[in-house]
Amino acid sequence: MAKKLTRRSFVGSAALATAVVSAPTVLRAARPKAVVIGGGAGGATAARYIAKDSKGGVDVTLIEPTRTYYTCFFSNLYLGGFREFDSIGHSYGNLASSYGINVVHDWAVGVDRDAKSVALAGGGSVPYDRLVVSPGIDFVDDSVPGWSVAAQNRMPHAFKAGSQTQLLKAQIDAMPDGGTYVMVAPPNPYRCPPGPYERVSMVAHVLKAKNPTAKILIFDPKEKFSKMALFQEGWENHYAGMIEWVGGDFGQVEEVRPESMEVVVDGEVTKADACNVIPAMKAGHIAEVAGLTNEGGWCPIVPATMQSRMDENIHVLGDATQNGDMPKSGFSANSQAKVAAMAVRSALTESKLFPPKFANTCWSLIGTDDGVKVGASYEATEEKIAKVDGFISQTGEDAALRKQTYEESIGWYDDITTDMFG
Ligand SMILES: Cc1cc2nc3c(=O)[nH]c(=O)nc-3n(C[C@H](O)[C@H](O)[C@H](O)COP(=O)(O)OP(=O)(O)OC[C@H]3O[C@@H](n4cnc5c(N)ncnc54)[C@H](O)[C@@H]3O)c2cc1C
Numbered sequence: 001m002a003k004k005l006t007r008r009s010f011v012g013s014a015a016l017a018t019a020v021v022s023a024p025t026v027l028r029a030a031r032p033k034a035v036v037i038g039g040g041a042g043g044a045t046a047a048r049y050i051a052k053d054s055k056g057g058v059d060v061t062l063i064e065p066t067r068t069y070y071t072c073f074f075s076n077l078y079l080g081g082f083r084e085f086d087s088i089g090h091s092y093g094n095l096a097s098s099y100g101i102n103v104v105h106d107w108a109v110g111v112d113r114d115a116k117s118v119a120l121a122g123g124g125s126v127p128y129d130r131l132v133v134s135p136g137i138d139f140v141d142d143s144v145p146g147w148s149v150a151a152q153n154r155m156p157h158a159f160k161a162g163s164q165t166q167l168l169k170a171q172i173d174a175m176p177d178g179g180t181y182v183m184v185a186p187p188n189p190y191r192c193p194p195g196p197y198e199r200v201s202m203v204a205h206v207l208k209a210k211n212p213t214a215k216i217l218i219f220d221p222k223e224k225f226s227k228m229a230l231f232q233e234g235w236e237n238h239y240a241g242m243i244e245w246v247g248g249d250f251g252q253v254e255e256v257r258p259e260s261m262e263v264v265v266d267g268e269v270t271k272a273d274a275c276n277v278i279p280a281m282k283a284g285h286i287a288e289v290a291g292l293t294n295e296g297g298w299c300p301i302v303p304a305t306m307q308s309r310m311d312e313n314i315h316v317l318g319d320a321t322q323n324g325d326m327p328k329s330g331f332s333a334n335s336q337a338k339v340a341a342m343a344v345r346s347a348l349t350e351s352k353l354f355p356p357k358f359a360n361t362c363w364s365l366i367g368t369d370d371g372v373k374v375g376a377s378y379e380a381t382e383e384k385i386a387k388v389d390g391f392i393s394q395t396g397e398d399a400a401l402r403k404q405t406y407e408e409s410i411g412w413y414d415d416i417t418t419d420m421f422g
Contacts, residue, residue, distance in 0.1 A: 031059040032348035035118055035128035037108045037286060039064030039092060041071070042134030042318030042333035044420040049341035050132075051099040057349045061102040061126055062095060063118065069421075070161035072192065073330045074413055077365060079158075079169050080202030088161065094422035108135075111290035113311050130344045133292060133299070133308075134317040134333065135284025136160070137191050140297065143280035144184055146256040154258035155277040158199075159191065171274035172203055178213040179273035182263050184253050185220035186278040189298075191319045191328040193226035194374070196278060198364040201231065204239040205367055216243045217272075219253050219265055226327075227364060227374055233395045234366030283320035290314070298322035303380035304356055305343035306336050315340040324384025325376075332360045334416055339380075356380045363409035369399065371406030 036047045039062050047062040068089045077083040092103045104126070110119035111133075117125040139149065139157065147155060158168040175181065181203055185196045200216055207214040216239075224247070225231075235243045251265040256277055263270045282288070282297030292299045292308050299316040300309040301323055308314040317340055318333030326332045339356040346353040361375030376390035393405060 031057065032129045033059045033061070033127060034130050034132065034344050034348065035061045035063065035126050036132040036134065037063050037111075037118065038134040038136060038284065038318075039066075039069055039095075039103070040134060040136055040318070040333070041073075041330035041416075041420060042337045043132065044069070044090075044092075044095065045334045045337035046132045046134065046315075046317060046341045046344075047101050048095055048099055048420065048422055049338055050344050051095075051101050053341065054345050054349055054351070056100060058345060059102075060100070061104060061128075062092070063104045063106060063108050063120070063126065064092065065105060065107045065121075066162070067091065067105055070165065071330065071413075071417065072159065072161040072195070075158070075161040075165045076195065076199045076202045078165060079172065079199060080205045080365065082202075082365065085166065090417055090421045092421070098422050108286050109289070111286070111314075113291070113314070116313060129313070129348055131314045132317065132337075132340055132344065133287055133290065133314060133320065134337070135286045135320055137281040137283065137319045137328075138285045140280040140282050143187075144253060144256055144277055146258065147184075147277045147279060151256075151258035151277075154261065155256060155275040157278050158276060159186075159195070159278050159281075168274070168276055172206060173210075175207070175211055175214055175273040177211055178215075179211065180271065181207070181214065181216045181274045182270060182272035182276070183216070183218045184256065184263065184275075184277045184279075185218055185222065185225070187221045187280050189328065190278070190281045192362065193327050193329075194231075194362055194364045196220075197225055197227065197231045198366070199276070200243060201234060201238075201364070201366045204235065204242050208239055208242065212242075214242070217270065218243070218245045219251060219263065220245060221248045221252065223248050226362075227372060227392070229395050230372045230393055231364075231366065234370060234372075238367040238370070281319075283316075287316065287320045292316055292320075294322065296322065303382075303385045304339075306340035307343065315344060324378075324381075325387040326358060326360055326378055326385050327362065329360055329362050331362065331412075331416065332358070334419060335359050336385075358385055361412070363405065363412065365406060365409070369403040369406050371402055371404075371409055372397075373405055373409070 051060045095101045107121040158164040255264040319328040358378035372393035374392040
């Protein structure tokens, strides 16, 4: 049942926000309220589609602490020198000015599911009729012994883009001649399955030009990884002898020592000049606070609508979900957001609900003009989002096809960020 937007509640909600980006103050009677937590790939898309497709029929509030969202997608290309940092930053101005979304720059710190309201760090609360939660990931405490977020300035994860990505780039640029870059790779499941290996490719690309005797070591708890044959072929072609991958069968990280920049694997100590620790992941903390996570730390969902299995008034998107076959990617989050937006709109305005469609493609750049991709389409079953068919680049492809794949990824980036942020 929609709640009335009274003058009192409007003034109250504007006052509690730390900042509201130029939201048009159109007072309408009894518009139902959709609130979105997290203005990343999933949340920004959901907010935009609910506002756009309801044509102002739903009052949309987006809660996001940062004023500029830096995409993790293409952050590796920044590390490799293929993108400027500013080119991966996106603001929320269009969502406010073109779509009438109330953009509240604050942290959601609690969800009262009975009262249907979200508590903000800055004080006060925002009521909802439907809530969308897309907070991305957080890291599992102690999954890499010796590492905690307190150590992220010594050993950056750079798996939330922004200052962490810049810090990692500074470490790479400051490596001494012949120095060692160490990556501690994450266990499954984690955001962007090919992301760590695209990153290694981009680091190698920079080092080959500036510091060709440097070495890259990857300590990986897994026995295999996404697009493994494609990456290994590319590493041999572009960076022969520079990259060593140590899989879970060959050595386990026992401890990292941020102060001395050491990594201990099966009793052997490696000194790193740059050290990228990517710990195990779980759904963003607010999902746990809201009681939306299972024992594995992820949010189970109803595939057809992206509703939480814990609360039908809440939809969960993107990396935070345990959805079945879809990988944790920006493309997936965007695709799931459109399904959730349609379901929210249908619930709040009784508009028609169409069968859901899901798709994903993950592109990776291995070297200059050497792009590869993996992707699939999916359908909603009762149990999970299930893969229907898929495709993957092949080893031995010619240079023209690889260049075309890279160019396709640039077009995708421009299109999808416009689809998210307007
Ligand atoms: C190195 C790297 C490369 C990648 N490359 C690709 C790629 O090429 N293609 C691709 O499709 N995907 C890629 N990804 C994955 C992609 O970035 C994620 O899958 C995607 O961002 C997930 O979207 P999301 O909405 O779930 O989370 P996010 O995009 O992380 O958004 C979460 C948002 O929620 C906000 N938030 C968190 N907690 C709160 C709270 N309590 N209150 C309010 N707001 C909150 C955060 O500030 C953040 O803005 C890559 C990831 C990495 C790390």
